[in-house]
Amino acid sequence: MVNTPEELGSWLRLSLTRGVGNESARKLLAAFGEPAQIFAQSESTLRQVVSATQARHLMSPPEGWAELTQDTWAWLQSHDNVNVSCAVLTLSDTDYPAPLLLIPDPPLMLYALGQTAALPSLNAEQCLAMVGSRNPTPQGQANAREFARSLASSGLTIVSGMALGVDGAAHDGAMLGAGPQALATIAVVGTGLDRVYPRQHRELAHRIAQRGLILSEYPLGTPPLNANFPKRNRLIAGLSQATLVVEAALQSGSLITAKQALEQGRDVLAIPGSIHSAQAKGCHALIKQGAKLVESAQDVLEELRMPDPFAHVPLALDAATAHTETEDELLSLLGHDPVGLDALQARCGWPTAQLQAQLLELELMGQVGRLPGGLFQRIGVG
Incomplete structure (x- = not known):
């Protein structure tokens, strides 16, 4: 993890330099080492690794770089909650998440907030x-x-x-x-x-x-x-x-x-x-x-070939409360596809007021959801 303002500043400068993306930055790091060493090179030396335009941009700090470095360092020091911390990791850090090193385009810098010890x-x-x-x-x-x-x-x-x-x-x-x-x-x-x-x-x-x-x-x-x-x-x-x-x-x-x-x-x-x-x-x-x-x-x-510690527990939401026979019948008629009020009324033959009242009750119980377009859908299984 970044430990000093100087280290933070050099990594931020590299990541913010116009025209230098992650791929070019990795080439520079491979050729010269830490960012501070990259910025110690001459423009002609940098041109041996990146384009002339990129080398020219690397010779001067990006606009706003100094202020961002100051703000980011202050942010790193600002979390005094013992349960939450923040960190900035770079590609050279041993704490950098190992799975991201395996993707084609790992971030040059990674900002973290929360349980950073993990x-x-x-x-x-x-x-x-x-x-x-x-x-x-x-x-x-x-x-x-x-x-x-x-x-x-x-x-x-x-x-x-x-x-x-x-x-x-x-x-x-x-x-x-x-x-x-x-x-x-x-x-x-x-x-x-x-x-x-x-x-x-x-x-x-x-x-x-x-x-x-x-x-x-x-x-x-x-x-x-x-x-x-x-x-x-x-x-x-x-x-x-x-x-x-x-x-x-x-x-x-x-x-x-x-x-x-x-x-x-x-x-x-x-x-x-x-x-x-x-x-x-x-x-x-x-x-x-x-x-x-x-x-x-x-x-x-x-x-995922992982052991199942809860084989007896069904996945989808179970009914949290008992239903009346009327509610059970309506849930059965709903099925599991979205359905409109007219189509549902054709299935059950109930008066509109009764059907709307039962739908509202099931909605309040979390058993039915209301969709755009006047549609209703049953939630869960059973």
Whole structure:
């Protein structure tokens, strides 16, 4: 981990130099050693390793570099909570997460907030990525939380991107299921760690820092730029032995993560959904292409060749309360596909007022979810 302002400054200067990306930076490090030694070279010497334009840019500090160095060093000293710490790791650090060294484009610098003492022992075998739609169905949201809870209780660390929807539910479920001393979850974000995006997840981010890690390759002050989120997905996949896609449309960032997992030689798993749901089509496409179809936490553990400590526990949400015969009948008529009020009324023949009242009661009990377009969907199995 970075230990002095001078060391931090030299790494920041290298990472911020215009036109010098991760690949060129690795070439320079291989040729000259630490960043401070790179900046001690002449322009002609640098041209032997990188282009003339890159060599010229390396000769002068980037705009804002000194201020960012000062701000980042202050950030490193600012966390006085004994339960939460922060760190900046570089490619030369022994604490740098080993799984990321195996991906094609490891970050030059990695910013960490939370349980940073766990960084040196991170390994892909203990981590599972879970990704999915930002606008999941109620069933997808419930599946994400319950899969994560069950898998975290088996000892897995759940890795996701702290986005709305499936990501947030996966982080939350992992913290519900993990043991008190376990690294419950890792959030890989697309902004600087001095801000939380989306804002709705401020409280979630606080809990993740207490029970897990928040990681970013972006320097402090980096706003939520659209291009950053697909790029960070390679880190979500790279930290994990496999990626589980809970729900995803055909055009989805989750499919980018799945593609990068395959390119890195990692397994991809997918949960099937309703043939009528747009959020399930991405998972179905992955399954057609060879992704492992999973219906339970036991399926995931079997695919990962891990022992199943809760074989007797069903994955999906069980009914938390007893139903009346009328409620059981309505749940049966709902099935598991989204359905509109008119179609449901045709199935049951009930008066509109009675049907709406029963649907509302089941919704309040968490057994039915309301979808856009006036559709309803049953949540869980049974």
